[in-house]
Amino acid sequence: MTAQEPGGPAASGRDETPQERADRVWNETLQEVRVAQTGAQILFGFLLSVAFTPLFAGLPDFDRNLYVATVVLGAVATGALIAPVAFHRFLAGHGMKPELIRVAARLIAVGLVTLALTITGALLLLLRTATGNPAVAWILGGVVLAWFTAAWLVLPLVVLRRTAARRR
Template sequence: MRTKDGAPGRDETPQERADRLWSEMLQEVRVCQTGAQILFGFLIGVAFTPRFAALPDFDKNLYVATVVLGAIATGALIAPVAFHRFLAGHGLKPELIHIAGRLIATGLTTLALTIAAALLLLLRTATGSPATAWVLSATVLLWFTMTWLVLPQVVLRRAAADRVAPHEHDGAEGDRSP
């Protein structure tokens, strides 16, 4: 898509762009916000089960770390809404979008760590094999890293290379599609 002046992108004012980005961010965060809140709520209840008292100290400490990570994830994912409430009507939406993006990234990172830690705790208890639990939890965390961080970066780099490549060769290579 091209703007009225021929530049690539959308034909929107800075305020329209800010409104669109904010709307997109809210849709994105709704998905992970709900999951983080459910996971956090479940984690809170674990300490009140009869089996919790019998857990080894390592698992109790892992539980505490997992709950704290869950609280941070939940708080970071809810923070953009609270931030918006305080800034609404002050013409600061571009700043809000910048800060909300960082809060959401923090929330996603701590959510991934919360899930991996909860999985480690669960698998240590369910399998009775700490080594198996560590390997499986690390594999899941690696999966999150690959799909949430690495894959988007690969797509960005390829898109940037595709935008640059036609100008470098002036069409000498022809169609670059796969």
């Protein structure tokens, strides 16, 4: 049973063997992770280049520390979103696809959380520099983080609960 399909095959209305279901869910997982993985890699690449710009040398200590934290979060996000592929390479052919799917789902969750934090950190750094107003930067960064929380966590949970309540 996965987060994508509560209740398993009967609830999904599909007539498939456990292996067919695992193959389908794994393919769906790969499609989902490709989008987030690409975004994380591009953002991480841009973040790496910031330290080599002339403006970086003049950043206050807080902004330099924020940058370092953001780069580390970007590395963690990228690693977590790439990890399911590496994990699959090691387990391919061992009949462990259901376990792979469970681990991949957790890795993707970690990747998405750290990606949201990376984007928020990068935005905070950019807004502190661009506006020169730390209060505005913190407020807008908080709004964006709240948006990620609502769109990526709260909304799916609300839909899941409403659907579960209708099925009872």
